[in-house]
Amino acid sequence: MSYQVLSRxxxxxxxxxVIGQTHITRTLQNAILKERVAHGFLFCGVRGVGKTTTARIFSKALNCVNINKNNPCNSCNNCKDITIGRSLDVLEIDGASNRGIDEIRELREAVKYPPANGKFRIYIIDEVHMLTTHAFNALLKTLEEPPAHVKFILATTDPQKLPQTILSRTLRFEFKRVQLPLLKDYIKKILNKEDIEYDVESIIQIAKKGDGSVRDSLSILDQAIAYTGGSLQIDKVQEILGMISESLYCSILTDIITKNKQLIVSVHKALNAGVSLPDFIIGFNHYLNQVMLLKSGVEIELELAEETVSMVNEYENLKVLDLLRIIEITQNFESGLRYMNYPQLNLDSMLIKLLSMDSTITISEVLEGQVKNIPLSPFSSIKANTEFTTSIIKKKQVKIINKTKVAESEKPISDDLNADIVSSKIKNSEINHKLDLNFFIRNWGDFLDQVEAEHPKFLTYLSEINLKSFENDKLTIEINAEDRFNAKGIKKNQTDLERIFKEYSGEEIKLILEIKNEKMKKLSVSEIKEPDRGMEGHPLFETIMDTFDGEIIRS
Known part of the structure; x- marks a missing residue:
């Protein structure tokens, strides 16, 4: 007798x-028990999950003479004929090769005849989505009102291609991908019955490669058994499947964490050994996803070896945010791989980018003072000693109307230090030169940070001002006439602003506010007229105005 593959x-x-499809098999069994069997069924799902197999078992159960607990007996003539495919009452039709209107017309004529041996005449149409539009239209009436002795079972991997008229005339069952634990147990069961030696890692790799399809998994298992000579070992299985070991992925992730440039050599070595680039990046993305779930503490069964678990526990500073950034880079590479002319060059660029990544710093860590230094560049041994403070200084622009240029000797220090985060205050001891307008121009951003730290709303008042002059400890600032709200705020809080200026510069500073109207005439602070409040003198109204710094726009 010729050899029969494991899937058959x-x-x-x-x-x-039938594994992994209990929600369907139980429904069909209950329908048989209650004698509520519909005339049309649609089985949907990916390849190799049991659609055709379930249709055959269901057909045997409907025509079985000695049905046992809603299961076919597999011993009567009807069951035997259906099993070996010679039954006249169960016809399997390939929708891909019998897709025309002529074949459907023949089917319409055949349904008139009663079954030869069983109770029902059952038509199993596989890959039904391959039928033509005219064939579907010819089938509609028969599918909606078939004779009492006829049942239709349609199977497809692509239900989106079926007309709504077909979907509405059938009971739809969705076959799911088989979960990895069920698939592993099923493969072990078959290997034990076949008396074949195996290790657990080999079973896991075969089940992963099957991707939820029982038939694909058993086909891979057949190939692995033939290659290994009947003894499944992980190294041989990975070799025949072209898969990369988890230990290599673990080593790659370790090199990324430690910024070890040997990473590029390791990846090139794996690819030169015959591993395809798509298989490598897909496997690495799957591995990173598992590590991310492990690090995040999700309580699900993971497919990681003890080596990876130990590595994750060892590098406690590895954050979930770091893994998310790595996954984003690798997934972008995977999605764009098909469009790359020189994928090897793009791979090297991606690896360099992964090596250049620093650990993620969260805002809470900065505010709590947990971060003490920051690297200047990815591969540099020089480290910045810049102290982090609880406030991050943002560069703010200020309009300068003074035409006097800043003296060369007073220009800011070069940006070569690349330090974006500096102290929020300039210590009084560091101010060893005479205050002038240039001093306020250079350090205006730092001053606004100090204002924001103490009175955030003051920052709005100073957002549109111009620094005009500084003479005799008097700082003159200018604001447009249309900014009445900001002008009023500066006037109302002038004392507090002068106090902040004193803390910042170490000297008494008098603040002079000048208002420019539309005709460019300058008005002093005292000339800002308050609007006529009319009847708005109610205590509650005044309380609201003071609380929210309100302004009467129209009275």
Whole structure:
């Protein structure tokens, strides 16, 4: 007798043997028990999950003479004929090769005849989405009102291509991908019955490669058994499947964390050994996803070896945000791989980018003072000693109307230090030169940070001002006439602003505010007229105005 592949040899013959589809098999069994069997069924799902197998078991159960607990007996003539495919009452039609209107017309004529041996005449149309539009239209009436002795079971991997008229005339069942634990147990069961030696890692790799498809997994298992000579070992299985070991992925992730440039050599070595680039990046993304779930503490069964778990526990500073950034880079590479002319060059660029990544710093860590230094560049041994403070200084622009240029000797220090975060205050001891307008121009951003730290709303008042002059400890600032709200705020809080100026500069500073109207005439602070409040003198109204710094726009 010729050899029969595992997927055919171990095809389920009972509802209980179909793995991972309990929600469907139980429904069909209950329909048989209650005698509520519909005339049309649609089985949807990916390849190799049991659609055709379930249709055959269901057909046997409907025509079985000695049905046992809603399962076919597999011993009567009807069951045997259906199992070996010679039954006249169960016809399997390939929708891909019998897709025309002529074949459907023949089917319409055949349904008139009663079954030869069983109770029902059952038509199983596989890959039904391949039928033409005219064939679907010819099938509609028969599918909606077939004879009492006829049942239709349609199977497809692409239900989106079916007309709504077909979908509405059938009961739809969604077959799911088989979960990895169920698939592993099923493969172990077959290997034990076949008396084949194996290790657990090999079973896991085969089940992963099957991607939820039982038939694909058993086909891979057949290939692995033939290659290894009947003894499944992980190294041989990975070799035949072209898969990369988890230990290599673990080593790659360790090199990224430690910024070890040996990473590029390791990846090139793996690719030169014959591993395809798409398989490598897909496997690495899957591995990173598992590590991310482990690090985040999600309580699900993971597919990681003890080596990876130990590595994750060792590098406690590895954050979930770091892994998310790495995954984003690698997934972008995977999605764009098909459009790359020189994928090897793009791979090297991606690896360099991964090596250049620093650990993620969260805002809470900065505010709590947990971060003490920051690297200047990815591969530099020079480290910045810049102290982090609880406030991050943002560069703010200020309009300067003074035409006097800043003296060369007073220009800011070069940006070569690349320090974006500096102290929020300039210590009084560091101010060893005479205050002038240039001093306020250079340090205006730092001063605004100090204002924001003490009175955030003051920052709005100073957002549109111009620094005009500084003479005799008097700082003159200018604001447009239309900014009445900001002008009023500066006038109302002038004392507090002068106090902040004193703390910042170490000297008494008198603040002079000048208002420019539309005709460019300058008005002093005292000339700012208050609007006529009319009847708005109510205590509650005044309380609201003071609380929210309100302004009467129209009275």
């Amino acid at each position: 040899k171990w095809r389920p013959q009972l509802f209980e043997d």
